[in-house]
Amino acid sequence: MHAILFPPVLLKPCLVRPPLWGAEYCYFHTHSILGIKTYIDPDTYEDPSLAVHEFAKEIDPSRIRIERVIGAGEFGEVCSGRLKTPGKRDIPVAIKTLKGGYVDRQRKDFLREASIMGQFDHPNIIRLEGVVTKSRPVMIVVEYMENGSLDSFLRKHDGHFTVIQLVGMLRGIASGMKYLSDMGYVHRDLAARNILVNSNLMCKVSDFGLSRVLEDDPEAAYTTSGGKIPIRWTAPEAIAYRKFSSASDAWSYGIVMWEVMSYGERPYWEMSNQDVILSIEEGYRLPAPMGCPAALHQLMLHCWQKERNHRPKFTDIVSFLDKLIRNPSSLHTVVEDVLVMPDSPGEVPEYPLFVSVIDWLDSIKMGQYKNNFMAAGFTTLDVVSRMSIE
Numbered sequence: 259m260h261a262i263l264f265p266p267v268l269l270k271p272c273l274v275r276p277p278l279w280g281a282e283y284c285y286f287h288t289h290s291i292l293g294i295k296t297y298i299d300p301d302t303y304e305d306p307s308l309a310v311h312e313f314a315k316e317i318d319p320s321r322i323r324i325e326r327v328i329g330a331g332e333f334g335e336v337c338s339g340r341l342k343t344p345g346k347r348d349i350p351v352a353i354k355t356l357k358g359g360y361v362d363r364q365r366k367d368f369l370r371e372a373s374i375m376g377q378f379d380h381p382n383i384i385r386l387e388g389v390v391t392k393s394r395p396v397m398i399v400v401e402y403m404e405n406g407s408l409d410s411f412l413r414k415h416d417g418h419f420t421v422i423q424l425v426g427m428l429r430g431i432a433s434g435m436k437y438l439s440d441m442g443y444v445h446r447d448l449a450a451r452n453i454l455v456n457s458n459l460m461c462k463v464s465d466f467g468l469s470r471v472l473e474d475d476p477e478a479a480y481t482t483s484g485g486k487i488p489i490r491w492t493a494p495e496a497i498a499y500r501k502f503s504s505a506s507d508a509w510s511y512g513i514v515m516w517e518v519m520s521y522g523e524r525p526y527w528e529m530s531n532q533d534v535i536l537s538i539e540e541g542y543r544l545p546a547p548m549g550c551p552a553a554l555h556q557l558m559l560h561c562w563q564k565e566r567n568h569r570p571k572f573t574d575i576v577s578f579l580d581k582l583i584r585n586p587s588s589l590h591t592v593v594e595d596v597l598v599m600p601d602s603p604g605e606v607p608e609y610p611l612f613v614s615v616i617d618w619l620d621s622i623k624m625g626q627y628k629n630n631f632m633a634a635g636f637t638t639l640d641v642v643s644r645m646s647i648e
């Protein structure tokens with residue numbers, strides 16, 4: 259079933275908080291239409307510091323214990339540490355700091371990420387604990403993800419996971435992306451390097467901040483239209499005329515699937531950005547990584563349809579992956595076992611997203627023949643695809 263989607267809310271948030279949480283205030287500030295929460299672009303606030311306090315809690319720095327530096331971001335160091343809450347156990351956190359000597363613009367860009375993250379509440383989206391803005395250094399405190407970013411994690415553990423574990427990771431990312439697209443938020447830089455992994459192998463989407471995200475990303479290159487775009491992860495219409503949407507996020511999701519199934523291989527290997535753009539235009543698509551179940555490569559190809567309205571919605575992706583997980587035999591057919599010969603080179607076959615014979619029969623209104631198919635031994639789609647006239 260498709261979720262009912264609404265366009266992003268265009269209401270400009272009130273800039274003055276009324277003294278009471280009155281009905282009128284609620285109407286404009288729950289940021290929801292008919293119960294569906296929508297995302298508010300912090301840039302619609304004249305004063306971005308109002309946005310950050312609307313969506314993020316101010317943390318007293320005495321509650322934060324910084325333990326070690328774990329990386330470097332564009333704005334300053336990323337550290338790990340603990341966050342104390344009175345009456346509760348300390349929790350591990352990651353702390354992003356804004357290095358001294360910044361200008362107002364940098365502070366605004368740095369805190370924009372917190373204003374965005376603070377609007378989300380989902381197990382597959384990195385959780386914002388709060389911000390420190392009233393003392394120096396300015397900090398953003400988020401949940402700690404023990405295994406760091408997904409791309410380097412997979413490269414470090416090449417070949418170590420079962421297909422079901424990998425599909426579980428992909429399911430988590432798709433679920434986070436479904437939540438974001440339902441909120442009307444377009445990520446624009448979905449890639450394995452922007453997914454974090456915790457100690458339970460749970461994957462969470464991170465790196466929010468619209469244009470700032472792309473400024474930060476070493477993969478982002480300038481295009482002829484002047485924008486900075488991570489070419490290998492980006493849908494053709496977003497590269498050509500900056501048409502970013504949840505459908506372009508679905509394209510990027512297909513690339514993330516490929517990165518996961520290849521344990522962090524670089525999409526299109528050492529091809530140049532220009533060659534990637536030209537090859538995609540000619541109809542070339544990434545082949546299945548070694549040992550990749552055919553059903554997963556089919557889903558990738560769906561995500562890479564040229565026509566963006568033909569790509570699956572995140573809700574379709576989540577339910578397709580759920581069916582694969584509930585039906586592990588559907589993952590046994592690997593691409594090397596299937597001879598896929600499109601009529602003309604470069605043509606992307608139109609694969610339907612079916613997992614079981616029953617699914618397929620239902621979709622063509624032939625569900626009443628389920629028993630006949632089962633009794634005749636046509637129990638999997640693989641067997642059905644080899645059905646002959648005799």
Ligand code: ACK
Pocket residue numbers: 328329330331336351352384400401402403404405406407410454
């Ligand atoms: O691949 P990594 O170990 O994971 O190196 C980068 C580094 O900080 C710079 O971004 C790591 N990192 C970022 N956010 C978190 C987080 N919430 N938990 C743990 N590590 C993080 C990232």
